Amino acid sequence: MKEKLKKHIEKVIPLTDDEYLFVVSHFSFKNYKKNDILIQQGEKVKYCYFVVSGLLKLVYGDKNGKQHIVSFAMEDWWESDFSAYFTQTKAKMSLQCIEDTNVFCITLEDYQKLSIDLPKMQSFFLKKSNSGHIASQYRILSFLTSNAKERYEQLLKQYPSLFQRVPKTLLASYLGVSREPLSRLSS
Template structure:
């Protein structure tokens, strides 16, 4: 479990064993069952999460009660309602388990301690943030410039494993299409 976190961090920065032990001491291990909410809309967001195993969905529910999948998070991904996490406000989105899930959680206090006491972690978090912004902008651009078929093909090419692990209704929501449209796109 801890090796997965270490590898994720070491993809961007080099660590000594002592540094990793220090980093690991700031995380808590959490187990969640399928359908559990890690974050509920309207609750204060106190942690961000690194996925060790399992699959999560970040969901926004509009005023009409329609759910929109903002993102999926599987092994080696970081997820939270980051706006609420960093501003220490109430969640506008919910984070729910699609599968039984094991995560390392990191409080904002510990995030700040790691950044202050181990500057290379500040660099790591900045790089992760930058990569997240790039991915978000690319997703927005795909909605602005691509049709449903192109978005489907792009997702299939980029994350083929999602199509084996995520129910079609959730994939349809993520792609911004109906379940019926997704069935037509995949045939």
């Protein structure tokens, strides 16, 4: 499992074996079962997660009890309620396992310490953060400029494996449609 994190980091920055041992010492490894909740809306966010295996969903529950899928996170992705994580405030979203999931977790304290003690990790985290920000902007633009069918086709093109791993009701929520229109889009 540790090799997956090393390979992921080394796609962005090189690490010596000693540097990697230092990096991984700042993380903890956890196993979760399907439906386990890693972050509960309204509670403090302790970790940012790197997904080694499995699949997560980041969900916003509105005041009417409706669940909105903000994102999915599969292997090689990072996920958290980043606003709450970085500001150390209560989560506005929940993070839940769609499948049995293995993750590396890092606290904000360890994230900051690692960035200071090994400056090239700050570059790594910045690149990952920028990539996430860009993806979020594309998602917003997609909602502003594309119809449901176009969003469906783009998601299918970008992440075809999601369609085998995620129930249609969750895909529909992510795309901003009900399950019935999603069935029409996929036929």
